[in-house]
Amino acid sequence: MSSRAQRVIDCCRTLAQFTEEPGRTTRTFLSPPMGEVHRQLGNWMRSFGMQVSVDAAGNLRGARTGAGRTGNAPRLIIGSHLDTVPNAGAFDGVLGVVIGIALAEIARHASIEVIGFSEEEGVRLGVPFIGSRALVGTLDAATLALAEPAIRQFGLNPADIPEARYAPETAAYLEFHIEQGPVLESLHLPLGVVDAIAGQSRAEITFEGQANHAGTTPMSMRRDALTAAAQWIGLVEQVAGAHDGLVATTGRMHVEPNAANVIPGRVTVSLDVRHGCDENRQGAVRQLIAAASNIAGKRKVKMHCEQRLDQPAVPMDAALRERLAAAVDSAGYPVHYMTSGAGHDAMIVAPHIPSAMLFLRSPGGISHSPEETVLVEDVEAAIAVGERFLCLIS
Ligand code: HGY
Ligand code: MN
Ligand code: MN
Numbered sequence: 001m002s003s004r005a006q007r008v009i010d011c012c013r014t015l016a017q018f019t020e021e022p023g024r025t026t027r028t029f030l031s032p033p034m035g036e037v038h039r040q041l042g043n044w045m046r047s048f049g050m051q052v053s054v055d056a057a058g059n060l061r062g063a064r065t066g067a068g069r070t071g072n073a074p075r076l077i078i079g080s081h082l083d084t085v086p087n088a089g090a091f092d093g094v095l096g097v098v099i100g101i102a103l104a105e106i107a108r109h110a111s112i113e114v115i116g117f118s119e120e121e122g123v124r125l126g127v128p129f130i131g132s133r134a135l136v137g138t139l140d141a142a143t144l145a146l147a148e149p150a151i152r153q154f155g156l157n158p159a160d161i162p163e164a165r166y167a168p169e170t171a172a173y174l175e176f177h178i179e180q181g182p183v184l185e186s187l188h189l190p191l192g193v194v195d196a197i198a199g200q201s202r203a204e205i206t207f208e209g210q211a212n213h214a215g216t217t218p219m220s221m222r223r224d225a226l227t228a229a230a231q232w233i234g235l236v237e238q239v240a241g242a243h244d245g246l247v248a249t250t251g252r253m254h255v256e257p258n259a260a261n262v263i264p265g266r267v268t269v270s271l272d273v274r275h276g277c278d279e280n281r282q283g284a285v286r287q288l289i290a291a292a293s294n295i296a297g298k299r300k301v302k303m304h305c306e307q308r309l310d311q312p313a314v315p316m317d318a319a320l321r322e323r324l325a326a327a328v329d330s331a332g333y334p335v336h337y338m339t340s341g342a343g344h345d346a347m348i349v350a351p352h353i354p355s356a357m358l359f360l361r362s363p364g365g366i367s368h369s370p371e372e373t374v375l376v377e378d379v380e381a382a383i384a385v386g387e388r389f390l391c392l393i394s
Contacts, residue, residue, distance in 0.1 A: 004102055005379035011098050015040060015082075016090035024370065026086045028124035029147070030058045030154040037082050037094075041101060041116060048105045050114070056151065056160035057134030058118030060097075063167075064104060066111040073111040074171035076393060077353065078103060078386075081120030081131065081345055089372020093120060095360070096176040099379070103386045110390045113167070117345050124150065126204065126270075126308055132345035134164040136352040166353060172320055172393060173355040175346045176382055178374060182365030183338060190378040191385065192338040193325045194357035197347040199313035201273040201285045205232070205292050208302040211257060211265030226255055226264035228301045232292045233269065239288060240273075246284055247341065248273045276339055278312050314347040317354035320393075324356045327388035333381055342367075358382060 016025045018033035018040075027033050038060045042052040045062035053061045060082065065071055080096025100114040115135065122128030125146050133139040139147075139161060148158045184192050209223035233250045240248035252270040271288065275281035289305050296303035325335045338359065346355045360378045364371060 003376065003380065004106075004383060005376045008095070008098050008102050008379050008383070009374065009376060012090045012094050015094050015098075016088075021086070024087045025084055025090065026088065027082070027084045028121070029083055029119035029130060030150045031124070034058065034082060034118065035154070037116070041097065045101055045104070045114065050104060054156070055134065055164035056156045056158060057131050057139070057147075057164050058151065058154055058156060059131045059135065059164060060116035061113060062101065062104065063113040064111070067108045069109075069111050072169045075111045075113055075167060075169045076390065077113045077115055077166065077170055077173045078175070079115035079117060079132075079173065079345060079349075080175050080177055081118075082116040083119050083121050083123070085121050085123055085368045087370060089367060089369055091178050091372055091374050092180065092367055093117075093177070095178060095374060095379075099176045099382055099386065102383060103390065106383075106387060107390045111169070113170070119147075120343075120345050122202065122309070126202075128202070128309065128343065129345065129348045132348040134161055135166050136349055137162075137165050138348065170353055172317075173346065173349045173353045174324070174386075174389065175344060175355070175357045176386070177344055177357060177359060178367060178372065179359040179362045180342045180367035181362060184336070184359060184361040185363060185365055187336065189334055189336050190361050190375070190381045191328055191333055192336050192359035193321060193328060194316055194340050194346070194359060195321060195337045196276065196313055196315045197340040197344055197357075198274045198276045199278045199281050200309060200311045200343050201271070201281055201307070202309035203271045203285070203289070204268055204306045204308060205271055205289070206266065206268045206304045206306075207232075207292075207296055208266050208304065209264065209299070212263045214261040214263055217263060222263055223300050224263050225267040225301055228296055228299045229253065229267040229269050232295050235291050235295070236271065236288055239284060239291070243275075243280065243284060245277070246273070246275045246280060248284065248288065274341055276313055282310070311343065311347065314350045316346070316350060316356050320354045320356040323392045324358060324385070324389055327385045327392055328358075330388050331381065331384040333385065358385060
């Protein structure tokens, strides 16, 4: 009989097969395979008595009052996200939900809600954290309007979004997540206690030039949107490399009309900027947008910037973080505090519910890739820490 940790890993690998794209794992906001994931995890949660539902934001919710407890006993939410990036690995987000269900199955005394958030990556609509923002009531009207068609298409009613708010007896939020970076592996550590999550900015920069014939238009007479974008993309890398602790990524580009014999008339590039200090991050964004305008001006190209996200850095709850560290220590593992460069639902939840995060080592430091993986002994460690944490706070 495989260990509990191996069953968690096997479950994540099974869920990775529920995808929009055969042959690779891509599961975006409320796409059809998300319904498959809800069915699979919902059946597991029901099998040991959890009340299972899908809220109007598409979050999978399993709740159970601890044995011998009353309905308003302090409740711990254990959550993470079920959506993925394109061609994802099997563990980003999903692992935290599956570990939560495994803990709910073990710790019958605890009043727990397990949540699988519907949208954390921001792939389908360009806006992240829709599920967790519905949970804490910070989903703005513009984002809700953007999400409405997908919500209705999934068979849900956007008017019910207010009912997605967390229960009043909710006392704490805990998220298990792969580190998605090289730190724990480089230190030969299985687990990391998160002290804060770096802030992130996302924007879409559009360069508008003039589409024209590739054969008849002299170089001096072109208003090429793609060469303007390319010059700016190189500068983004240069600026980020010159600032300590700053990372900036232009991960997605759309070229129109995208034909070999046509000078590109319009190019849209995504911008993702992160830093532990909000002033540094926001200053870098201002600098990069000014540079885009400058480059465009010199090339007689128009530039338009649409800000998509300005998410401040978020500290985890100090008392809960220390209880989590105590649980790591009592389970016999070294305690290592670290800041998260990746964004997580915990950063949306933390300003509303005391929150803590536990990282599991990422072998090879790889994530957002099919090569993403976890070690069974690290999942075993995380479950052992989770059991002790539940005893400390229940
Ligand atoms: O982009 C991130 O930081 C996370 O993986 N959504
Ligand atoms: Mn991710
Ligand atoms: Mn994630």
